[in-house]
C-alpha cells in the first residue's frame with residue numbers, strides 16, 4: 001500500500017519529465033507517434049553554434065556566480081560568527097527572505113534597478129543578479145556547519161603559534177569545507193536552473209540555455225529542444241545528488 | 253624563593269557592564285603549581301584567557317618573565333593552554349595534532365617525529381600516532397591535548413579544568429600523571445578547578461577566588477588550616493562557621509561560652525567569625541565540656557562517623573572515629589589551637605555564599 005502510494009507520487013512528479021526524455025529519443029519529428037530510437041537530435045544540438053554559445057554562457061555564469069557567491073557567503077558567515085545571537089538571527093532572517101520571494105518579483109526588481117542605474121544589460125547584469133540570489137543559499141549551507149564548529153579549536157591553533165590566517169585555513173576551513181562545497185554546488189545548480197531572473201536581466205544577443213529554449217520554443221517546437229531540456233534536467237539531477245551527498249560523507 | 257615568572261597587576265575585566273575581575277593581583281613563580289579555585293562564574297576561565305592572550309583586560313598589566321605582554325597576541329606568547337573541552341583538531345590524526353605547533357614553527361621533520369614519540373610516551377599513549385581524536389576515550393583525548401601543548405616546550409602551561417569531564421577514578425589517576433609530568437618537565441602550571449580536593453592534592457599554591465576577587469593565596473595546608481575568611485573556610489572542606497566575639501587576646505566567646513584560643517591582635521570585644529573543622533570538635537561527657545548538646549544525626553562515612561550535634565542553638569558538624577547514637581547527650585570542647593579566628597568580611601562580596609559543588 002505504502003509502496004503503491006509512493007509510486008503514484010513519483011509517477012505524477014516525473015511523468016512530464018519522463019515524456020520529455022522519451023520524446024528526445026524519438027526519431028519521428030511529430031510528438032504524436034513513436035518513430036524509433038535515435039540520438040540524432042542530440043547530435044544536431046551540438047552542431048548548433050547558437051546553442052553551444054548559450055551552453056558556454058550558462059556554464060560560465062553558473063561557475064562564476066557560484067564561486068563569487070560562495071566567497072561572499074563564506075565571509076558573511078565568518079563575520080556572523082562573532083556577532084551576538086540576536087543580531088545573527090536577524091541577519092540570517094533578512095538573508096533568507098529573498099529565497100522565498102517570487103522569482104518574477106526578484107527578476108523585475110533587478111531589471112528596474114539596472115535601468116535606474118543606467119547599466120547596460122548583458123552578461124554582467126545576469127552575473128550580478130545570479131550572484132545576489134545565490135548568496136542566501138550559500139549562507140544557508142555554510143552557517144549551520146559554522147555554528148557546530150568548536151570555536152576552541154580555532155583558539156587552540158592560535159595558542160600553538162598559528163596566526164589567524166593559518167588558524168582559519170588549517171583548522172576552521174577543513175571543518176566547514178563540506179558546507180562550502182554543498183553551498184557552491186547548490187548555487188551552481190540554482191544558477192543553471194534559472195530562467196525567470198535571467199530573462200529579465202539579460203541583454204539582447206546574450207542567451208543562456210533556458211532563455212534559448214524559451215525563444216526557440218516560441219518559434220515552434222523543435223525536437224532538439226527536448227534533448228537540450230533532457231540534458232539540463234540530467235545535469236541538475238546529478239548536481240542535486242552531489243549536494244546531498246557531500247555533507248554526509250564527512251559527518252560520520 | 254624561586255624567580256617570578258608571571259605578574260598580573262591590577263587586572264580588571266567586565267563583560268557588558270558586569271564586572272568579572274576586579275583589580276586582580278597575582279604573582280606566579282617559576283616551577284610553581286598554582287591552582288585557581290573558586291565556584292562557577294568567579295572568573296577563573298577569564299583569568300586564564302587573559303593570560304593566554306584570548307581576552308584583553310580592560311585595565312591592568314600582564315607581565316611575563318619581566319616583559320609586558322598585555323597586548324601581545326596569543327600566538328606570540330611562550331605559553332600553552334590545555335582547553336576545558338580538549339579542542340583537538342578533528343580532521344587530523346593524533347600525530348598531526350601533536351605536530352601542529354612545531355610545523356607552524358617550521359621545525360625539521362626528524363625533530364618533529366622525535367617529539368611526537370617522546371610526547372606520546374610521556375602521556376602513556378605510545379602507538380596512538382595514527383588514531384583520530386574522536387576514536388579516543390575522554391581520558392586519552394585529554395592526554396593528547398596535554399601532549400600537543402608540551403611538545404612546544406612552553407615556560408608556562410595553562411590548564412582549564414582539564415579533568416572536569418572524566419570520571420572519579422580516571423581523574424585521580426590523571427591527577428598523579430599531571431603532578432609527575434610537571435616534575436619531569438619543570439614547567440610552571442596554572443591549573444583551574446572548582447574541585448577543592450583536587451586543588452588540595454595537586455597544588456603548591458592555591459588561589460581561592462570568588463566573584464572576581466582573590467580571597468586567599470597560600471599553600472594547601474595554610475588554606476585548609478588557617479582560612480582567612482568565612483568564604484574560604486566554607487569552600488575548602490566542611491566546617492563549622494560561627495559568629496563570635498573576641499573578648500581579648502586568646503579568649504573568644506562563641507554561643508555564650510568562652511573558649512581559649514591562640515589568636516591575638518583582633519582587638520577587644522570585636523565581632524569575628526570562628527571556624528572549627530568537624531574533626532576538631534571533641535565530644536565529651538556532659539558537664540565536662542563548654543557547651544551542652546544532643547546528637548541529632550549520625551552517618552557512617554568509612555574512615556569516620558559524621559554526626560550533627562545540636563548545641564547552644566547551633567548545628568555542629570562533628571567527625572569522629574568514636575560513634576555516639578542519636579539522642580546521646582554530649583558536651584563540646586575544642587583545643588585552643590584548633591579554633592581559627594577570622595575578621596568579619598569587609599565587603600559583601602567576601603560573604604560566604606551557598607554553594608552547589
Ligand SMILES: Nc1ncnc2c1ncn2[C@@H]1O[C@H](COP(=O)(O)OP(=O)(O)OP(=O)(O)O)[C@@H](O)[C@H]1O
Nearest residue numbers: 267268272290291292293294295296297298299446
Ligand atoms: N564572553 C563573555 N561574554 C559575556 N560574559 C562572559 C563571557 N565570558 C565570561 N562571562 C561571564 O564572566 C563571569 C566569569 O566567567 P568565567 O568563565 O571566568 O567563570 P569560571 O570561574 O571559569 O566559571 P566555571 O567554573 O563555570 O568555568 C561569568 O559570570 C560569565 O557569565
Ligand SMILES: [Mg+2]
Nearest residue numbers: 296297298412
Ligand atoms: Mg571556566
